[in-house]
Amino acid sequence: MRTHTDYLSFTTRQRHELINITERIAAIVAASKVTEGMCLVSAMHITAGIWVNDEESGLKQDVMEWLEELAPEGDYRHHQTGEDNADAHLKRTLVHHQVVLPITKGALDLGPWEQVFYAEFDGQRKKRVVVKILGE
Amino acid sequence: MRTHTDYLSFTTRQRHELINITERIAAIVAASKVTEGMCLVSAMHITAGIWVNDEESGLKQDVMEWLEELAPEGDYRHHQTGEDNADAHLKRTLVHHQVVLPITKGALDLGPWEQVFYAEFDGQRKKRVVVKILGE
Amino acid sequence: MRTHTDYLSFTTRQRHELINITERIAAIVAASKVTEGMCLVSAMHITAGIWVNDEESGLKQDVMEWLEELAPEGDYRHHQTGEDNADAHLKRTLVHHQVVLPITKGALDLGPWEQVFYAEFDGQRKKRVVVKILGE
Numbered sequence: 001m002r003t004h005t006d007y008l009s010f011t012t013r014q015r016h017e018l019i020n021i022t023e024r025i026a027a028i029v030a031a032s033k034v035t036e037g038m039c040l041v042s043a044m045h046i047t048a049g050i051w052v053n054d055e056e057s058g059l060k061q062d063v064m065e066w067l068e069e070l071a072p073e074g075d076y077r078h079h080q081t082g083e084d085n086a087d088a089h090l091k092r093t094l095v096h097h098q099v100v101l102p103i104t105k106g107a108l109d110l111g112p113w114e115q116v117f118y119a120e121f122d123g124q125r126k127k128r129v130v131v132k133i134l135g136e
Numbered sequence: 137m138r139t140h141t142d143y144l145s146f147t148t149r150q151r152h153e154l155i156n157i158t159e160r161i162a163a164i165v166a167a168s169k170v171t172e173g174m175c176l177v178s179a180m181h182i183t184a185g186i187w188v189n190d191e192e193s194g195l196k197q198d199v200m201e202w203l204e205e206l207a208p209e210g211d212y213r214h215h216q217t218g219e220d221n222a223d224a225h226l227k228r229t230l231v232h233h234q235v236v237l238p239i240t241k242g243a244l245d246l247g248p249w250e251q252v253f254y255a256e257f258d259g260q261r262k263k264r265v266v267v268k269i270l271g272e
Numbered sequence: 273m274r275t276h277t278d279y280l281s282f283t284t285r286q287r288h289e290l291i292n293i294t295e296r297i298a299a300i301v302a303a304s305k306v307t308e309g310m311c312l313v314s315a316m317h318i319t320a321g322i323w324v325n326d327e328e329s330g331l332k333q334d335v336m337e338w339l340e341e342l343a344p345e346g347d348y349r350h351h352q353t354g355e356d357n358a359d360a361h362l363k364r365t366l367v368h369h370q371v372v373l374p375i376t377k378g379a380l381d382l383g384p385w386e387q388v389f390y391a392e393f394d395g396q397r398k399k400r401v402v403v404k405i406l407g408e
Contacts (some may be wrong), residue, residue: 172275174312177402194351194358195350195361199362202343235370236314240277240404249317
């Protein structure tokens with residue numbers, strides 16, 4: 001049995017950003033030497049998530065606008081602590097903050113259009129993602 | 137350590153459909169000979185998801201109507217590519233596209249009413265689900 | 273390879289409750305003797321979920337009020353069966369019902385503010401969470 005752990009760091013330019021990390025995850029899987037297993041990708045900061053969907057610029061704008069409708073910036077109790085990012089906590093909840101990717105024959109076993117995105121909802125500061133691989 | 141990989145295919149009659157796949161997953165777990173482990177079930181197409189909930193026809197209609205309210209069919213930027221299914225990408229995001237099922241004593245370790253559904257939001261063509269099992 | 277299985281039980285006082293279970297999960301990880309691996313935490317009842325976010329009372333109220341807006345109590349088809357909790361099934365769907373936590377060097381590998389919550393949406397009766405650990 002093999003296990004492998006790595007971390008990715010992000011400091012986005014924009015407050016909201018979708019960053020395609022599929023190739024970076026594939027490189028970590030290759031480094032792990034795991035050929036059959038599972039790869040957990042999980043955003044460690046509670047105002048970011050992981051989204052597996054399409055590398056299509058229109059859809060990427062659609063999803064960000066739609067998240068803004070369902071979890072808008074605004075006035076929340078959380079802001080009484082001095083924070084201003086409650087909406088980002090809710091957006092992370094909607095897209096979910098993690099994914100488990102299957103590894104088959106040494107590669108990510110993704111569908112034809114599945115791409116893995118780091119979804120930042122309160123960026124412009126350093127944040128991390130943990131990648132944990134288990135298998136053989 | 138054992139690993140096991142299988143795939144399910146679906147070509148639904150309706151555009152939107154919930155298909156109970158619990159028994160098919162249980163059969164794959166039995167074939168894997170894994171008695172303690174985890175079973176990842178993940179929709180490989182980005183307009184479908186996996187939902188773990190109740191086999192009750194009223195609730196199944198409720199959830200589909202509710203998804204239509206939160207992520208309605210309509211006009212999206214994604215449709216400038218010729219596609220017409222942006223809402224299906226958003227519905228997949230809401231229900232999430234995957235689940236990890238525990239395997240204990242050779243069987244799926246589900247709660248009393250937990251059933252596993254393939255949630256199709258843009259069907260009528262062939263789509264796949266990957267099942268990846270890890271354990272001993 | 274090691275596997276370890278445990279269950280947590282909850283009978284909440286309120287119908288809706290968020291219960292921080294991070295320390296209870298950490299204790300199960302310690303008992304498992306797994307130092308590198310994954311820990312699945314999954315709500316077994318279909319009206320409860322697992323939420324990984326901030327231990328901040330304002331935000332906890334914010335998320336519960338926001339879930340009530342997106343998945344309100346009300347009249348659903350499911351209630352024709354005699355049930356009155358369709359909204360709880362939908363709230364479980366929004367927060368998702370499970371999480372996979374990485375285990376690194378013998379401990380939960382969480383971000384600086386990540387805390388694990390049991391999210392009850394139809395409590396006041398006994399319900400369970402399964403904890404399944406895989407690793408070495």
